[in-house]
Amino acid sequence: MGKTAFLFPGQGSQYIGMAKDLYENSGDAKLLIESAEEIIGIKISDVMFNGPEDALKQTDITQPAIFIHSVILSNLLKTIRPDMAAGHSLGEYSALVASGAIQYHEAVSLVRLRGSAMLTAGIEQPGTMAAILGIEKSKLEEICTDVSKDFIVQCANFNSPGQIVISGSVEGVKKAMEIAKISGAKLVKELVVSGAFHSPLMFSAIDKLETKLEHTNFVDGKIPVYTNVSAKPVTSKDEIKSNLSKQLSAPVQWEDTIKNMIEDGATEFYEVGPGKVLQGLVKRINPNVNIFGIDKYTDLEKFI
Numbered sequence: 001m002g003k004t005a006f007l008f009p010g011q012g013s014q015y016i017g018m019a020k021d022l023y024e025n026s027g028d029a030k031l032l033i034e035s036a037e038e039i040i041g042i043k044i045s046d047v048m049f050n051g052p053e054d055a056l057k058q059t060d061i062t063q064p065a066i067f068i069h070s071v072i073l074s075n076l077l078k079t080i081r082p083d084m085a086a087g088h089s090l091g092e093y094s095a096l097v098a099s100g101a102i103q104y105h106e107a108v109s110l111v112r113l114r115g116s117a118m119l120t121a122g123i124e125q126p127g128t129m130a131a132i133l134g135i136e137k138s139k140l141e142e143i144c145t146d147v148s149k150d151f152i153v154q155c156a157n158f159n160s161p162g163q164i165v166i167s168g169s170v171e172g173v174k175k176a177m178e179i180a181k182i183s184g185a186k187l188v189k190e191l192v193v194s195g196a197f198h199s200p201l202m203f204s205a206i207d208k209l210e211t212k213l214e215h216t217n218f219v220d221g222k223i224p225v226y227t228n229v230s231a232k233p234v235t236s237k238d239e240i241k242s243n244l245s246k247q248l249s250a251p252v253q254w255e256d257t258i259k260n261m262i263e264d265g266a267t268e269f270y271e272v273g274p275g276k277v278l279q280g281l282v283k284r285i286n287p288n289v290n291i292f293g294i295d296k297y298t299d300l301e302k303f304i
Contacts, residue, residue: 002267003083006098007282008070008091010252011197013275014062016051019069021297022076023049029072032104036068039105040112044068059122059194063090063115064108070094070273071104073294077272079303084233084266086226086257088278089157089198090114092247098272099221101240106216113212117205118248122195124204129156129167129193130177134186140164140176143183147176156198157252160284165191167199202248210245231256233264258285270294 022029023045033045047055048065055061070087071094087095093111096102102110132140140155144166147153151172157165166176173196177188195201218240224233227243231253234240258281261269269291271278282291294300 003265004080004268004270005261005266006074006082006085006095007269007271007278008074008085008087008094008098009066009271009273009275009278010087010089010091011059011062011066013273013277014048014056014066015274016049016053016056018048018065018274019045019072020049022069022072022300025297026072026076028076032072032075033068035105036064036108039108040064057192057194059119060112060115063118064112066090066274067094067108067111071097071107073272073300074098075104076300077270077294077303080270082223082270084224084226084261084264086261087228088254089228089247089252091273091278092225092228092244094273095225096221096240099223099225099235100219101221101225101235101237102216102218110209110212110216114205114209114248117208118195118197118202121202121205122193125196125201127152127167127169127196127199127201128173129165129191129196130173131187131189131191132164132166132177132180132185133188134162135164135180135183137164139183140166140180140185143176143179144168147172147179151175152196152200154199155251156196158255159252160255160281162186163281163284165198167196168201169196198247198249198251200249206245206248209248213241213244226257226261228252228254228257231260233260254281255285258282262286262289268292
């Protein structure tokens with residue numbers, strides 16, 4: 001029998017109106033949203049349901065919004081039990097809740113702090129990110145290594161074959177973009193982000209996150225979560241904590257994560273949360289596995 005894997009999206013999957021239908025159709029969803037608002041002290045549902053987009057795009061709002069939406073869905077999906085889970089960057093927190101390694105109310109507080117700390121780091125150490133398509137991984141790593149002799153830049157997300165995101169200082173990213181173009185990249189596009197995520201420019205955020213992690217209660221996960229940092233399955237609470245702090249400045253090994261999950265028997269993947277980003281990536285990594293998306297209440301109804 002093939003195994004079932006839950007995947008949880010990260011930043012960039014938010015949209016105005018997210019989770020509104022869940023709130024309106026499910027008492028459990030309503031409770032989860034209201035308890036999150038009490039914990040983080042803001043009426044985040046207003047921004048989730050009505051925008052404006054500029055507010056929803058702020059990292060300190062985006063992160064808890066996507067997290068809340070994703071966890072509601074995985075809680076309501078009572079008929080499907082995952083054998084393993086993974087989340088893209090922020091999504092790793094949703095995956096850890098699904099694995100039982102951390103309680104929802106503690107994770108909400110942690111995610112809110114992570115978003116705020118990353119936003120502040122982006123203001124204190126301005127940087128940017130860019131998507132580079134159609135270039136070999138080793139070639140792009142070589143370009144980043146060369147440029148980083150003078151500026152800060154590194155590969156930040158290995159998303160799928162030929163789709164890599166780089167991150168670092170504005171000069172570093174722009175220089176690497178130029179060289180990537182000359183080296184034959186099919187598409188080079190700067191991303192609209194509020195900081196250089198998954199790069200050394202996030203170091204100030206790591207300090208704040210580590211302090212918060214120390215005061216957060218983790219237990220060993222009931223199912224393995226394949227972490228961004230190593231792309232390998234982890235259940236130990238100490239390893240989970242250590243990976244969450246490394247994750248802010250280390251690249252997201254998404255392509256290897258999916259390959260490892262498939263190698264370990266995953267044949268059915270469910271993207272649980274807003275948007276369709278991960279479904280597209282999985283199809284590019286391996287077109288032979290089944291991938292489904294669960295975002296709206298109508299998606300849930302098929303499985304309830």
